[in-house]
Amino acid sequence: MSQLEIRSVSHWFGGLQALRDVTFSTSDEILGLIGPNGAGKTTLFNVISGFIVPTRGEVLLNGKAIHRLRADQTIRLGLARTFQIVKPFATLTVEENVLAGLGTPYYPKAEALYKIYRTRENLEKIEQMLEKVHLSEYRFSPAAKLPIGLQRRLEIARALATHPKVLLLDEPAAGLVAQEAEELADLIRDLHSQGIHIILIEHNMRFAMNLCQRIVVLAQGEIIAEGVPAEIQNNEKVINAYLGQE
């Protein structure tokens, strides 16, 4: 059970305003965040996950203000994320990448300096997670050698290893072929059914419309529409925003 509230968040990069007074809230659903290039979607993700402190406004997770926390702090409240440009730990194996996600509770403690990470218990957990994202056969290959689609799945597995309550996915379907995208959608639905609150940025309209229960549309840093997929598809503002971009 989690509830995320974004309250009047604005952000400037130098003189450029990336977010304008963004306000919405979401709880326990698959929420899609869409919008044309440069709409501020990733900036909003960075604000939520603690990579950027917004110039104005606040972000609340279950009523607790989190917008001043760093990224390594928000994760411990259960807010995990993936990246638009994939960031696997290239020199580590797939297994080690996921193991790194299991360490979340240890990293801020002195325990981290002496507790061994490669325990049988942890390795069993990893095995399950890799099975879930269909990466078991790549367990011992270096992450750098995986094709991009598998790297995206690896990032999801890594995020899952942190046992998140909220999962922020930044364009998870980018660069995937239809078959892969379908598998991904199934995985996301499955995660949601296990009680994970999912927010995803998506460029692929069809993918977002099929998967998401609700959609928020950003354009030029502002929310221009909000609703169930059917409403959004016919919203004039949204159509204009996308047409304007084309």
Next chain:
Amino acid sequence: MLLLQNLSNALILACTYILMAAGLTMVYGVLKVLHIAHASVYTVGAFVGVLVFSWLGNFWLALAIAMLVSGIFGVLIYRSTYFYLLNAPRTVPLIASVGMFVMFTDLLQKPFLMGAYQRAFPAGGAGLSAIKTALFSFTAKQVLILLVTLILLVLVYIILTRTKLGLSWQAASMDREMASAVGINLNRSIAANFFLGSALAGAAGVLVGVYNNSVFATMGDLPSYKAFIIIVLGGMGSLPGAILASLILAIVENFLVASVGYVLPRDSIAFLVLILMLMFRPNGLLGRE
């Protein structure tokens, strides 16, 4: 009175810094490699300069030949090493560069090249005359440094901003892949960049050699790190930044020594300035975000 004299001396010191750093900042801008062997090019330039000068007795000819030879030397360095290491982790070209610097310094020190001893470079002011005013004076050598620095800077400025080559470097400095995607012959462009940057290093070697009237195999030790301080202070890859940083550094060093003396050696003062600036203004004085 003393103030102006100090200022004019600092200006010349700044010129020597500018010369050391100008070539490096160009090379860094495009290649993003910590090119420590640049200091070897500088030493080779000084060596060729003093050789040609002792044969022909003409400073300007010596300068031109030294620049040509060091330019070619620089391109050879690029083609033989960095060319293959562009996509490797940053430490790889760095260590290769260190290796080259060690190797060239050691080779240059051998009796059949420069030998262990310092050599005089008695070009004096190369025929220029001293400037003496009531407030300050420039010696003929200082006039020479100032003049050549200005000429070279104007030349470089023109090449950087008015030629296709200069524009291709700018493009490559922003994004190498994009640059080659838009049809820039990256190899030729980088080689030309190395040629010019190395020729400037050679000129720096010659002029500093004349200014201190000494040329020796380990003279590159100083620019091997000093030039980096300057290009970082200036915001890596920015020529105007490097010029500004040279001026500031020279003035700070000069006045600190003139007022309180050597609390620490000048180079350490420069490094302290560098560290403080990295802490509080990590992109340099004129660096891009």
Next chain:
Amino acid sequence: MKRTLSVLFFALIILSFIVAGCAPQPTPAPAPEQPAQTEAPQVTEAPQATETPAAPEAPQATEAPAEEPAAPSGEPIKIGFFSPTTGFAAADGTSALQSAQLAVKIINERGGVLGRPLELVFYDDAAKPDQASAIARKLIEQDKVVAAISGSYSGATRAAAPIFQEAGIPMLAAYAIHPEITKTGDMIFRIGTLATTQGRVGAELVGNVMNLKKVAILTIDNDFGISLTEGFKQHAQEIGLEIVLEEKYPLGETEFRPIIGKIKASGAEVVYATGYYNEAANLVSQARDEGLEIPIIGQEGYDSPKFIELAGEAAEGVIITTDLNRDSERPMTRLFLEQYESTYGEKADMVGASAFDAVMVIAYAINTAGSTDPQAIAKAILELKNFEDVASGPFWYYTPEREVVRPISSQIVRGGAFHLYHEFTDEALVKP
């Protein structure tokens, strides 16, 4: 063409390396360039030619017979030698090595030591203490030297000294001046004059020879400069000099103009500037450029023909204190200066003279002791009196602290060469 160019490039380097490797190693053929700019009348008077053999009148000179010496034969006697011939200190290291080799050559031409040839076992220490300590062991254990000479800097010499001391092998520090070196133990001797002593002589020169009063002191930031300044200030206080300015500067400094401005403002009548020839050359040229015309006093660090070459006209009138009197008519001094120049195509410097003398002292000590027993050699050095067979002599005697006592000269640059300015023979002054 995968990396062919790079391979070619490095092949070229390796090739040049092989070509160079074939050349007879450290002794370069006399430089091909004409010795044009070195004016001939460097040797002022006394055409004392090389033919004159040893000093006949020296009371305790080597037993080197005046007539035909027999060629040395038998097992060579090995002397260890280390100096930096690579890296930043290569100039000094090369001078020291070449001079030591010259001394060995001269000794062997004169019949060697105890009728046996002398052999120099050399290693390059790059002026690094870790290398020097390994080399010291190598010389002692592998090469079985009977005595050793450090032609290196203080850090390296200091690291090697305890190893020689422990092994009971005498070691002579040629020109490393850190006071602690000889305190290591009774096997460690020094050839160069202790810097504090030389500093005292400097103050004497300023106050009682030149009769000046207000001094500005520049100290180079190493053990050499600091010891010199310490000695200078000590004696300056005794004879009532006024120190109007004192500044420290870093080794290798090239920009002295800001300090020159301060000296000008200080009202000093004379500058006592410690340093080596490259810093000194920049200092005096810049001082004259900036219109600072007061006398500049240096020390043996300046004592190299390179100083005059690099400083040019500005060197004129500079006075230094040094152990090497270039106007001396002592045969060994003349022999060293002339043979060095004819062998290596460069003029000799103070560092070289010290290394040369170190070999001479050891050769003498072995001859006197009549054996190659290290203890006997050390004892013979301690008992040496009025020793003339050295370039920077005569060595009057060694103190129990193993520092040499001898007259110290001061030299002035005139007409592009060092000439005698004043000789300090007051034993109380020149004794460490």
Next chain:
Amino acid sequence: MSSGYLLTILIFTAMYISLALSLNILTGFAGQVSLGHAAFLGIGAYTSAILTARYEYPFWLAFLAAIIITGIIGTFLGLPSLRVRHDFLVLATMGINFVVVSIFKYVDFFGGAMGLVNIPAPTLFGITFRGGVPYLLLTAGYAAFTLLICWYLSKTWSGLAFQTIRNDEDAAASLGVNPARYKIYAFGISAALAGGVGSLYAHFLGSVFPDNFVFVESIGIMSMVIFGGIGTLRGPIIGAILLRLIPEWLRFIQDYRFTFYGALLVLMMLFQPMGLLGNESWLWRQLTRLFRATSKVKEEVQG
């Protein structure tokens, strides 16, 4: 055979193995490229030298103090790494090296340019470790200790955290690793281990001078790490051994050994950028293949 000479070489090799391993924690594990490691060696050496030679503390206390104090100072000197990355960090650490050396040289408390002398040989349990085999045992023991620390560290959560920030700081932060905290850890641990070597170095030579710890030394240590294979445990060890011994083997070419050394580094970077025994290096692949082949044969034989 000259045992003392060989021992001296081995003693220094052992010290440089520890140094290379300690730098490897910072650069190989945590990805913070530092060209100022000799400063930590110097801080350790000076700490130990001052405590024993001036204040007459026993060796073992000074040795521990060298480790702790260098660790603390290293933590502070690591602060620039929180602000700057990559090339800038390289230059900042280079600067730290220069500044530390000039402080040794210009502050009288540290003996200034005269250095610190008469540093006593270590005594431990009534035994005096003067040169030779006992000292080799001491330094080799310390090298083994460093190796143990490195090995253990690489197995802990913090070891994994170092790997993550070396790969990508943002991704690391997204998993809860605070990059700042771990960079500081890396600087602190790396410096502390180097400080211990500094103490051993000072007591072996009996004297320390500021010039022993100049920037060129830092380059030498970094070369060992990269030459052998950065980020692995075997790499820095092999690198230190080879780069310490090769110049000694090359004594027969005396004056040319640095030319050779430099050329070796360049060729290595051109053809084996991961180092001689790095994970992707030719030699390591051959060795692992060989190992696998033999174990397969064994299996077959047993099966």
